Amino acid sequence: MRPRVYITQPVAKSAIERLQQAADVDWNRDALHIATKQELLEAARAHDVVFCLLHDRIDRDIINANPKLRMIASTTITPADIDIAAATERRIPVTTVPSPLLDDSTADLAWALMLSISRRVAEGDRLIRSGVIPGSQSSYLEGGGVSRRTLGILGMGGVGREAARRAGGFKMKVIYHDPKRLPEDEERALGFTWVPFDQLFKDADFVSVHVALNPKTRHLVGARELALMKPTAYFINTARGPIVHEEALIEALQDKRIAGAGLDVYEREPDIDARLVVLPNVVMTPHTGSADRELRSAMANVAVDNILAVLAGGEPPNCWNREIYAGK
Numbered sequence: 001m002r003p004r005v006y007i008t009q010p011v012a013k014s015a016i017e018r019l020q021q022a023a024d025v026d027w028n029r030d031a032l033h034i035a036t037k038q039e040l041l042e043a044a045r046a047h048d049v050v051f052c053l054l055h056d057r058i059d060r061d062i063i064n065a066n067p068k069l070r071m072i073a074s075t076t077i078t079p080a081d082i083d084i085a086a087a088t089e090r091r092i093p094v095t096t097v098p099s100p101l102l103d104d105s106t107a108d109l110a111w112a113l114m115l116s117i118s119r120r121v122a123e124g125d126r127l128i129r130s131g132v133i134p135g136s137q138s139s140y141l142e143g144g145g146v147s148r149r150t151l152g153i154l155g156m157g158g159v160g161r162e163a164a165r166r167a168g169g170f171k172m173k174v175i176y177h178d179p180k181r182l183p184e185d186e187e188r189a190l191g192f193t194w195v196p197f198d199q200l201f202k203d204a205d206f207v208s209v210h211v212a213l214n215p216k217t218r219h220l221v222g223a224r225e226l227a228l229m230k231p232t233a234y235f236i237n238t239a240r241g242p243i244v245h246e247e248a249l250i251e252a253l254q255d256k257r258i259a260g261a262g263l264d265v266y267e268r269e270p271d272i273d274a275r276l277v278v279l280p281n282v283v284m285t286p287h288t289g290s291a292d293r294e295l296r297s298a299m300a301n302v303a304v305d306n307i308l309a310v311l312a313g314g315e316p317p318n319c320w321n322r323e324i325y326a327g328k
Contacts, residue, residue, distance in 0.1 A: 006047040008035045008056050015300035041065045060086035071310045073303045091324040095306035095316045097299050106289035107162035110208050110238045113262025117283045118144040152204025160210030201228035213240035223248035229258050238289050241265040250275050
């Protein structure tokens with residue numbers, strides 16, 4: 001009998017076709033529908049492999065729903081919503097995609113949010129669609145500039161570095177904070193300046209978050225940090241929502257203690273706080289940092305590489321809980 005694979009939402013046709021050569025493949029064909037827990041339980045019971053996306057929550061119940069479940073293949077970098085302990089107990093591999101794949105696309109979106117919120121692009125779009133044209137030199141849509149301002153990068157990993165590189169085209173000063181400082185010669189070559197954590201918030205015209213989510217970074221940015229920012233500064237987050245204390249961010253935006261925010265991630269997504277939705281000084285996207293057609297195809301095909309390796313009896317190339325293969 002051929003193995004059975006379930007995909008929780010549509011992915012690249014090329015990835016599905018590759019899987020179909022080795023397995024029977026079923027998938028949820030509605031890109032707007034996030035699978036419920038009951039649907040995931042039923043899928044896990046009926047399939048050997050669950051191919052899931054970042055927004056899917058794969059808990060212990062789902063993992064234990066099928067004693068013959070062979071793997072969980074994810075297209076996320078960090079499987080924060082997969083119960084790794086439960087999978088490891090059963091020696092079920094959980095696979096991911098390499099983080100460098102997403103560096104450029106996520107950095108691009110950070111810049112899209114920076115430009116959109118500072119130049120009030122979304123507000124202008126809404127005005128025109130409502131039939132309001134304030135005049136080409138009206139003060140109504142005046143916002144902040146980007147060129148020659150100071151960009152503060154919180155987390156100089158792959159995405160942070162790519163976001164910082166793009167600042168050169170806007171003649172911006174780049175400051176950054178990361179516990180692991182770049183070598184001095186690299187800082188000089190790139191034109192980046194390391195600053196202490198608090199100073200980044202005080203000096204930056206744009207604070208862009210690019211740290212990984214882990215227990216140490218949860219609520220890394222809260223009321224204290226936001227209070228350090230200039231009232232003309234903007235806050236950008238394309239990393240993970242829980243890195244920011246969302247209640248504190250909402251209050252800072254409501255009180256106009258900062259000029260605005262560009263957000264792609266949220267603390268309790270897919271549930272979005274209704275207070276954010278009505279704020280005019282916020283531009284929001286629905287966690288689309290990797291929503292580049294070619295990138296998504298590459299991500300799906302990496303997941304397929306992992307699945308095919310497991311179906312062939314081997315170790316997948318991007319295994320998160322690699323310890324299950326120790327001693328084999």
